[in-house]
Amino acid sequence: MTVWRKSSYSSTADNCVEVGRxxxxxxxxxxxxxxxxxxxxxxxxxxxxxxxS
Structure with missing residues (x-):
């Protein structure tokens, strides 16, 4: 099973790009x-x- 993570900047947002290791x-x-x-x-x-940056 892959754990998907989203940016901490998107903590309450529904529209996010997620990263799966x-x-x-x-x-x-x-x-x-x-x-x-x-x-x-x-x-x-x-x-x-x-x-x-």
Whole structure:
């Protein structure tokens, strides 16, 4: 079973992007479908986001 997490910034919101470790991303409004993302791609994405902040 995959544990899906959403950002702490979205604690009360219904419209969120959730992350499943080792699985990918999904829209909280359509949880049956997800976008696969490799660990390497996710790491690169997070690095780029941090650099832009």
């Amino acid at each position: 080792g699985v990918g991303l999904r829209d909280s409004k359509a949880p049956a479908v997800h976008l696969p993302v490799s660990a390497r791609s996710w790491s690169i994405f997070l690095t780029e986001v941090k650099l832009q």
